Amino acid sequence: MKNDSEFRLQLLGIAQQNKELLESKKLVPGTDYLPPSGKVVGSMEFEMLMQASVDMWLTAGRFADQFEAEFPKVWGMKESLLVNSGSSANLVAFSALTSPKLRERALKPGDEFITTACGFPTTVAPAVQFGMKPVFIDVDLETQNASVESIERAITPKTKLIMIAHSLGNPFRSDLIAKICKEKNIWFIEDCCDALGAKVGDQHVGTYGDFATCSFYPAHHITMGEGGAVLTNNHQLYKIAMSFRDWGRDCYCPPGVSDSCGARFDWKLGSLPKGYDHKYIYSHLGYNLKTTDFQAAIGLAQLQRLPTFIKKRQENHEYLDQCLKNLGLEEKIILTKATPGTSPSWFGFYLTLREEDKRRSVVQFLEANKVGTRLLFAGNLIRQPAFRDVPHEVSGTLINTDKIMSDGFWVGIWPGLDKPHMEYIAEMIKKSLV
Ligand SMILES: Cc1ncc(COP(=O)(O)O)c(C=O)c1O
Known part of the structure; x- marks a missing residue:
């Protein structure tokens, strides 16, 4: 009878023996269709996927934890949350800024936000669905990005958020926008779905805003099939974003863990009975936008590339x-x-x-x-x-x-x-x- 590690070694052997079969096919110009975007995957991804399959954990587990720990290091950021798409990343980042935990700084329906008209729909949709009013601005023809001046011109006392994507991997000056946002108490989300690895000055895009969002759809710089991430340097925002991702619950235990706060039966929140199980206390109207370990495992292989x-x-x-x-x-x-x-x-x-x-x-x-x-x-x-x-x-x-x-x-x-x-x-x- 084989044990677990022998089984895993056997899978590694299969991946290595079939390396060529598993690598993405080389395309011949003029003969093959040259897609505008695509994934490059191979035996590394297959092997990681098999490891996650042998675990049979099925939901987010050790591979998701590892990805969430390693990914922010690529950016020079503190914390990240895996979600099931770039659109979900935008939804989670935006929703976090509506949390009552942010008191008077929480976004409200009727507030204005600035974004580019030349954009991706799910950069804009969450704020519109919440009832905020978009103020659309133009982009420059040569960069497909908004200029700092055009963003500054659009700011009014009602502006509470700037949420813009770095267009097709070409960054806008998020360093300068972040300064303006700090001065005027405006939240700033950098949609980095198309721009993983791009820099403004010597820092990665996404490091200047309150949140960075990322997509791992196959067209993007790395892929998990479907997937995305939210990154932030602000621990309070990280915990709120996690709550929105994970059903809106107050508890921040990962799947399979039960007492991260050490006070699972000691909380007294709102008019809930004292000691109501923290796992079932909800502080936000949230979603479930988590990934699986299969996706995270593929993402870890892609990170190496x-x-x-x-x-x-x-x-x-x-x-x-x-x-x-x-x-x-x-x-x-x-x-x-x-x-x-x-x-x-x-x-x-x-x-x-x-x-x-x-x-x-x-x-x-x-x-x-x-x-x-x-x-x-x-x-x-x-x-x-x-x-x-x-x-x-x-x-x-x-x-x-x-x-x-x-x-x-x-x-x-x-x-x-x-x-x-x-x-x-x-x-x-x-x-x-x-
Ligand atoms: C700028 C931008 N934001 C968000 C998204 C959404 O990402 P996803 O397809 O993973 O939902 C995309 C998708 O291509 C995008 O280009």
Whole structure:
């Protein structure tokens, strides 16, 4: 009869013997479709998944604990919470700021928040669902990010939150925004779902705000299939966020643990009977947005690859940029620039066509020639059916956002692609423009 460690060793052997079979397939430019985003996984992920399977823990357990301990170190932050998606990360981070535990600083329905109209819907939806009013601002065409000045101009005495994503891995100046937020008592959430590894100055994006949020969907820098994380340096916010993630309960015991506070039957909260089991005391109207250990185990394997992933994304972006310039395409395309003072960790290669009404034919040509394309998410959120009836304000104009919505798109630079893929993509973009 085999024991547990022999069984685990056998699985390790299977992973190693089938290494090639488990590695992501290399794509041939011109023959294979080049998706705009994708995952790079292999025997390491398979092995970790098998280890989690042998545990049969099923919910969040030792792998989730390990991920939550290791992930903040990558950012230089204190604490992280795993959740089941980037959208859930945004929901948890936002909800935490509505907690009555924050007293007069808790967000209230009717308060205003500033965000970009050129964004992802679930960066904005939680605050709208809560009853806050979005104030939409424009972005710069060359960075697809809001400028510090445009954010500052949109601030009014009613502004209580700034919640903006670092666009496609290109950061906005969250260091400067954080300073303004501190001075004016405004909460600040950095949606870093597309920007894992990007820096502002010498610090990671996400380290300046009250919360950073992250996605591990396969398109993102690392993946767990579905997954996300909330990070913060503020222990009170961390505990409140955990409560919203875990059904709204007051207790902060992880699954399978019963008396973390050492006073499980000694609490007296509200009008509950004295000694009511702390595991069943609820201080927030929460959710259950936890991950499983299978997801966390895959995430731990991916974390080891993160530095090479970031480097590859940067190299591919730089090379494709150079190829397009060498082909003389700057006359026809507005190329993206890194926001000054930042180092991007690119999510995709975004470009805007100078000519109007051309994108449809360009994108159709590229897709027909096996180059995958994507739009910059929702384009102008206000024009989306879901947002049409949402009471909102616009600060300034949304001219650039509309240009991006009409004439912009992006192609892949993810780590499954290499120089020959970039050369092929550049060549096809040139052909699409004649
Ligand atoms: C900026 C941004 N925020 C949030 C999300 C949501 O992440 P998820 O798909 O994991 O819910 C995405 C998804 O791509 C995103 O790009």
